[in-house]
Amino acid sequence: MTNEHLLAEIGNDESKILLIIGGMHGNEHSGIEAMERVIEKLKEKNYPVRGKIYFIIGNLEALRRNERFIDIDLNRVWSESYLQNGDQHYDVKELKEIHRLIESICKGKYDHCTLLDLHTFSADSGIFCIPAENEKSEELAHYFGVPFIEKLASALPETALNYYGEKGMRSLVFEGGKHNTPEATDNLERAVWLTMAYLGFIDVKDFPFVKRMKKELEEISEPFPHRLEMVYHHQLKDFHHYKMNKGYYNFKKITKGEDVARQNNEPVRSPFGGFMLMPLYQKKGSDGFFIVQERKTQKK
Ligand SMILES: [Zn+2]
Known part of the structure; x- marks a missing residue:
């Protein structure tokens, strides 16, 4: 599969699929760094993941310019209307390429697919995640041990989170920390490992550090309410x-x-x-x- 947005694909078994996106916003590089770390560790071990994992890069041109987006927020255009009629916006080109990639992977079936969308924010602290409004997404959010926000996904229409959540995909945004900080990259890496463990793509026995990562996320989140x-x-x-x-x-x-x-x-x-x-x-x-x-x- 060739697509500029595809950073790596790992595994052969398409019975379950994990789609990880980093850099949906071009000023957020930590998600890509986190994905690169995970790819390296999996490849180092030549690890046979159970299922197939696709690592996807978001807004390529905005990342090159280190701008959040070029002329419209790529994470506010996930709708049939932009997919069909949004060509006047540069960022919609990126949308169409990522959409085409994901559709070619999922082939119109979303039940066995999970989307983990990695983000960072401009405030100083307070990591959290946003599950799509379906039970399986909320269960994974709960497992991370970080605060998770209900009833937020639907206030963020035309996000990839909502677009695929509404199609029945398990779908989550993980907000790992302040833009381009080492802590944010660490937290997003932790989120990826925990997702792979929770969904059985990896066995925690083979990666003992995953247990420690879960504890670390819980410790960071300790001062804050868990469910909001x-x-x-x-x-x-x-x-x-x-x-x-x-x-x-x-x-x-x-x-x-x-x-x-x-x-x-x-x-x-x-x-x-x-x-x-x-x-x-x-x-x-x-x-x-x-x-x-x-x-x-x-x-x-
Ligand atoms: Zn973002």
Whole structure:
């Protein structure tokens, strides 16, 4: 299979498939570094993975320019409408190539496929994951031991997460840390190993460090609630006139009415109390911030 987006494919058994994407945003290189580390370790051992793993690179041109995207966010165009009519946008070319690759792998069947989409963020700390809104995705999110956010996937329409989640694929975003930091690369590598272990692509006995990695993720996440839900999404039409106040990070506690940002020179007050998520500290983006609250009740 030749496609510029395909970094590596490992394994021969197509009975189950793991698709890992790094660099969906061109200013996020840690996911690619994490994939390269995993590929190297698997190849070093010439390890017979059970199933087949595809390592996929996201926005090639944006990565070359170290820009989040060229003219439209590649992770906000996963829809039939862009796939069919989005040609005026450069990034949609990348979308079509990645989509073609994934379709040629999955061949219209998504039940046996898992998508792990590796991301980083512009705030200082607080790793988390976002499962698609189906049970098998939430189960994997739970296994990571890091905070995971329910009801967030559907607030992020036209993401690969949602596009494939709605087709019935097990699908997760893992947010590993601040853009291009060694910690983010470490955390994303941990997420890949844990996913391979959880789904039985590897046997933990053959890679004893995986147990340690799980503990490390749990330790990093210890101060934060494990299961949260999104209650507010501060969407931006124009990021040029938006500036977060200093000092916010993922899972920083906020109170109702707190002054959190400036928009068109007016204060932005949080309509809810809870925890801050993904405060925008970069030049490009359409999400100012999210508010999440701890989910206390166990889901039936
Ligand atoms: Zn991202």
